[in-house]
Amino acid sequence: MExxxxxxxxxxxxxxxxGILNRNYLSSFVAFFLCLTAFFxxxxxxxxxxxxxxxSDREIGVLxxxxxxxxxxxxxxVGKILTKYSAKSIMMAGALLLMLTLLGxxxxxxxxxxxxxxxxQGIAYAxxxxxxxxxxxxxxxxxxxxxxLGYFLLAPSFGLAVGPSFGMLLVNHFxxxxxFLACTFLSACSLIFSYRIEEQKIEExxxxxxxxxxxxxxxxxxxxxxxxxxQFFIWGAFVAFFPLYAIQCGVKNPGYFxxxxxxxxxxxxxxxxxxxxxxxxxxxxxxxxxxxxxVMLIQSFSKTLPLFVFVGAAWGLGAAYLTPTLFAxxxxxxxxxxxxxxxxxxxxxxxxxxxGPMTMGIIVPYTGYRWMFVCLAVIGLLDLLYFWFFxxxxxxxxSHEDS
Numbered sequence: 109m110e111x112x113x114x115x116x117x118x119x120x121x122x123x124x125x126x127g128i129l130n131r132n133y134l135s136s137f138v139a140f141f142l143c144l145t146a147f148f149x150x151x152x153x154x155x156x157x158x159x160x161x162x163x164s165d166r167e168i169g170v171l172x173x174x175x176x177x178x179x180x181x182x183x184x185x186v187g188k189i190l191t192k193y194s195a196k197s198i199m200m201a202g203a204l205l206l207m208l209t210l211l212g213x214x215x216x217x218x219x220x221x222x223x224x225x226x227x228x229q230g231i232a233y234a235x236x237x238x239x240x241x242x243x244x245x246x247x248x249x250x251x252x253x254x255x256x257l258g259y260f261l262l263a264p265s266f267g268l269a270v271g272p273s274f275g276m277l278l279v280n281h282f283x284x285x286x287x288f289l290a291c292t293f294l295s296a297c298s299l300i301f302s303y304r305i306e307e308q309k310i311e312e313x314x315x316x317x318x319x320x321x322x323x324x325x326x327x328x329x330x331x332x333x334x335x336x337x338x339q340f341f342i343w344g345a346f347v348a349f350f351p352l353y354a355i356q357c358g359v360k361n362p363g364y365f366x367x368x369x370x371x372x373x374x375x376x377x378x379x380x381x382x383x384x385x386x387x388x389x390x391x392x393x394x395x396x397x398x399x400x401x402x403v404m405l406i407q408s409f410s411k412t413l414p415l416f417v418f419v420g421a422a423w424g425l426g427a428a429y430l431t432p433t434l435f436a437x438x439x440x441x442x443x444x445x446x447x448x449x450x451x452x453x454x455x456x457x458x459x460x461x462x463x464g465p466m467t468m469g470i471i472v473p474y475t476g477y478r479w480m481f482v483c484l485a486v487i488g489l490l491d492l493l494y495f496w497f498f499x500x501x502x503x504x505x506x507s508h509e510d511s
Contacts, residue, residue, distance in 0.1 A: 128256050132305050133247045139199060139301035140240040141263040143206065146291040146298070147233060148271025153279050153287055163218045171218060171226055173462075178230025179237075180458040184324040186238045187451020195243035196305040202235025203299035210292040214285055236298065242450045243305065245439065253439065254389060258377045258432035265373050326449040331499050332438035333453045335393075337460035338491040339400060339430065342484045343423075344464030346404070350416075353477040357411045364413060365420035372421040376428025389437045390500055396430035397495060401488030408481035441499070 158168045189198060209229045216225050241260070248256030278287045347366075354362035403422045410416055435453065442449050472480045 128248050128252060130247070133244060133256075133260075135301045135304040136195075136199070136240050136243045136247075137260055137263055139203065139298045139305075140237065140260075141267055142294045142298040142301065143203065143233070143236045143240075144264050144267035145271040145274075146206065146210070146294040148267050149275030149278075149287065149291055149294075151275070152272045153275045153284070156279065157284050157287075158218055158222075161218050167219050171222060174223060174226045175230040175233065176458060176462050178227045179234040180455050180462065182231045182234035183238050183451040183455035183458065184448075185451075186234050187326075187446075187448040187455075188324045190239065190242050190447020190451070195239040195246070196302060198235050198239035199243070199302035199305070200299055202232045202237075202239065203295050203302050205229075206232035206236065206295040207292050207299065210288050210295060213288045236302075238447075238451050238454055241454065242447055245450065254433045254436035257435050258428070261432055261435075262374060262377050265370055265377075269370050324448060324451075326442055326444060326446065326452045328442035328444070329438050329449045329452050330456070331502060332434065332441045332495075333456040335397070335491055335495050335499060336431070336434045336438070336453070337456040338487060338494075339397075339434075340457050340460035341464040341467075342400065342404065342488055342491075343427075344461040345468035345480070345484060346407075346464075348465035349468060349472060349477060349480065350407075354413075354416060356477070359413050359416065362416070365416045368417045368420035369424035369427075372424030373428045376425045377432075389433050389440070392429055392433045393437060393495060394492070396426040396433075397488065397492040399426040400430070401485050401492060404481050404485035404488055408478045408485065 155168050155172065158171055163171065186198060205228060209225050209232060212225050213222075216222055240263075241257075244257065244260040245253070248260075275287060275291075278290055350365065351362040354365065399422065403419055403426065406415070406422075407419045410419060438453055439449060468480055468483070471483065475483065
């Protein structure tokens with residue numbers, strides 16, 4: 109354990125957080141960003157492509173949703189594989205599989221053949237994203253984990269800022285074939301940057317026993333991961349129905365909300381990096397869990413664009429600190445940064461993001477949008493209470509037992 113502390117803490121502490129910006133960290137970040145940009149380019153364009161190909165609304169829903177289901181299931185398997193193979197190898201396999209499926213999108217027609225294609229794209233996404241995060245966790249020293257993850261998890265924000273608009277630009281000017289070729293090129297670049305990563309073994313970050321070799325799931329991480337899953341449940345439901353509510357309120361361009369959200373998220377991570385470096389993770393988590401519940405309550409009373417922009421900015425600022433801090437706290441909680449721990453955490457995150465829109469889609473016809481936001485605020489409050497009375501106290505009890 110002393111060797112781990114020397115190798116992963118003291119050398120970097122002399123140079124600060126910039127000490128982690130080495131070849132492996134930057135290569136995995138760029139590979140992650142390029143992969144996500146390719147996926148985000150398909151967000152607004154793939155439904156249009158499927159509709160023009162003759163798919164019904166139900167078929168489009170299934171073809172879009174199968175990727176999330178496939179990714180969620182695959183994360184557990186990828187987490188297990190990470191205990192035997194390097195993150196580099198799995199990232200390269202994911203990038204290669206993504207390349208092949210994107211090329212296949214040019215020639216394979218909907219419905220059943222394309223359904224299989226989307227299923228394998230979900231596997232590719234799970235491989236690349238899970239392995240990239242595991243690679244970053246293994247690089248970042250313990251004392252800089254939350255801050256390092258905060259910077260690394262900017263990749264989805266940058267990808268979302270670039271991908272959808274660039275994808276629509278390509279479709280409007282050049283057509284879908286060029287779109288799929290461009291996505292294939294990005295995945296090829298992701299493969300190249302994955303190849304640049306040096307081989308490394310996933311290290312343990314605590315003094316507890318690691319996940320058993322025959323396990324696909326890290327049961328210890330489920331309790332703190334559930335806190336994050338609830339936050340993504342709230343966010344998934346919100347982004348699914350907010351645009352409809354905004355238009356109902358007379359707002360012509362709900363996109364300003366997402367612009368404010370992304371801007372504050374990026375600014376919070378970049379400017380407020382020192383906040384993430386604090387060892388008092390529980391305090392940050394409690395503050396921003398409270399913020400999330402209050403923001404949803406404010407949203408339930410909002411009807412104008414300025415208030416929507418305020419809500420978007422406030423949520424983005426909260427997510428900038430809460431998401432990486434919760435991740436780092438969960439890894440400390442379980443005492444492991446193994447593949448199953450990372451895979452389980454991200455799978456529960458995917459589950460929350462999937463169940464949010466589905467659950468609120470059933471509730472909103474009976475409650476309307478405003479009361480749906482109140483429901484989300486209540487769920488956020490329950491998440492705060494769950495963390496305060498269960499997760500936090502359980503961690504303290506576990507720490508006393510270990511000592």
